[in-house]
Amino acid sequence: MKKLKALDEDDLKDHSLNVEDVLKFNGLSDVDGLDLFSELKVLKKIFPNENTDMFGCVALVVDTMGATLVTPAATGRALVEPTGEEDNIAPSDKKIKIGINGFGRIGRLVARVALQRDDVELVAVNDPFITTDYMTYMFKYDSVHGPWKHHELKVKDSKTLLFGEKPVTVFGVRNPEEIPWGETGADFVVESTGVFTDKDKAAAHLKGGAKKVIISAPSKDAPMFVVGVNENEYKPEYDIVSNASCTTNCLAPLAKVINDRFGIVEGLMTTVHSITATQKTVDGPSSKDWRGGRAASFNIIPSSTGAAKAVGKVLPALNGKLTGMSFRVPTVDVSVVDLTVRLAKAATYDDIKNAIKEESEGKLKGILGYTEDDVVSTDFIGDSRSSIFDAKAGIALNENFVKLVSWYDNEWGYSSRVVDLIVHIASQC
Incomplete structure (x- = not known):
């Protein structure tokens, strides 16, 4: 990632940089908004709603990167340019790695959603009750939502599915404590079996290397969040949460x-x-x-x-x-x-x-x-x-x-x- 620096008023006379220029400076071509900013992992900080003006969003992105803007939003100009120097900011295309425990209705559809997004990456699935071949069949064909049309799906081996060229590791472990999420890099685990819905049971995934667990069901004791309603109440110390019903x-x-x-x-x-x-x-x-x-x-x-x-x-x-x-x-x-x-x-x-x-x-x-x-x-x-x-x-x-x-x-x-x-x-x- 290139550093950004502020331009002074003299620079302004010779530059006419718009929002798209600023994004391109950072190797970002998608300027639609939502996917871009979630990739930067500051979605709600800089994109609270889709009516936010694009200049304001970019100003906050730049501010997150340590640059200073000296122009009022009314000018519609972003007074920044690349220096060519490198810093330690994570690449903007770094995706959030997800694992899924339980490949039932919700598990398979969460996988479909994740595989169609640019900000997340499905890296692992665990289900002890179906083989990899059968998992492929169940994912590929859906009586309600139709056949999978986005990538060629095939079995590489008994422990790996290929979505196009993207490998997804498959486990068949009954005890969630023994699922090696950490080996796949899955920081977030979707608990969609319908079985491990309280904090103590869902916490078993943390022992396997997961950092956060999202229960796809109501929970009697895990903090419950509904996106659009109370997700801003989330606190980083919450390792196990429920997505409600x-x-x-x-x-x-x-x-x-x-x-x-x-x-x-x-x-x-x-x-x-x-x-x-x-x-x-x-x-x-x-x-x-x-x-x-x-x-x-x-x-x-x-x-x-x-x-x-x-x-x-x-x-x-x-x-x-x-x-x-x-x-x-x-x-x-x-x-x-x-x-x-x-x-x-x-x-x-x-x-x-x-x-x-x-x-x-x-x-x-x-x-x-x-x-x-x-x-x-x-x-x-x-x-x-x-x-x-x-x-x-x-x-x-x-x-x-x-x-x-x-x-x-x-x-x-x-x-x-x-x-x-x-x-x-x-x-x-």
């Missing part, structure tokens, strides 16, 4: 906007949720949840969910104000949240729509969506956003009592947030 990731951004703008006195949530791998194809034993043991493809099944109560963990202002339930329905992907709330501040339904639309185009862009189209569930398969507000589906009884509807791809959207959370944590370490 897919439903909490849908509900929390919507609830945050409503509470920030109008105040929530109390509310009830219902999620109409697609079937998941824990359900039965035909009626079978389910001692803890008798209704959950009924055939998933043939029934609408009432179920419990802690998603609404979990919102109180990521938004303390709503603690004790929300609860909810679930209906499991015979669709394979995409779910929808119905949030019915009593407002502290009177608002028309148009006021609410406008507030959500504004946030969806501002600091919650990419997390919270907004649509006025006549959509149905399959329209959201593969949507990476956490929550897409359906303006036409909601209703208001009066200016203090409303029902709001928001869609989410409970697989792809959630898996995207797992990777986003990793990138954010990396930027803070």
Whole structure:
């Protein structure tokens, strides 16, 4: 990485450097923003939302690199040029190395998300219950999200998969303490088995060389984060965190906007949720949840969910104000949240729509969506956003009592947030 130095006013007369020039000086060709800045591991410090003006972002990047800017943002000019000297700043293309424990629905989709991004690198997968050949098949073909189309995928040997020319190490270890993450350079491990969801169990990955563990499920004792809502509360000393649930990731951004703008006195949530791998194809034993043991493809099944109560963990202002339930329905992907709330501040339904639309185009862009189209569930398969507000589906009884509807791809959207959370944590370490 080349050092940058400030230009004085005399230099300014002879230079007309724009933002792209500054980025090129550092060997950076991608100026779209998000991937660039996450590669620099300062995503949230310098890119708090996609409306940040590009000059401001570059100014902060340059400041991070130790340069001094002497021009006001209004000029639109970046007063820096390369010196050709080397320093010890890490290369901008250094990727965040990820390992995945458990190659089920979420594990495979987190892998798909990671392999399509430039800021992270999948280096290892552990699953003791499937062979490398079968792992390849399960990754390559997906009944919901379609076949893998981005790299040629093949087995190099019993311990290595090749995505194009990129090797990914495969382990088949049952005890997480014995998974040698450190040998692969995997600093971040996604714990997606659904088994090791508390801090003590997830901590086993640290013994194998992982530095941070992200649990892809709610946890009874690990700090819980929802990107777009409370990720800035993360502290570097947190080695084990939870990405909450897919439903909490849908509900929390919507609830945050409503509470920030109008105040929530109390509310009830219902999620109409697609079937998941824990359900039965035909009626079978389910001692803890008798209704959950009924055939998933043939029934609408009432179920419990802690998603609404979990919102109180990521938004303390709503603690004790929300609860909810679930209906499991015979669709394979995409779910929808119905949030019915009593407002502290009177608002028309148009006021609410406008507030959500504004946030969806501002600091919650990419997390919270907004649509006025006549959509149905399959329209959201593969949507990476956490929550897409359906303006036409909601209703208001009066200016203090409303029902709001928001869609989410409970697989792809959630898996995207797992990777986003990793990138954010990396930027803070």
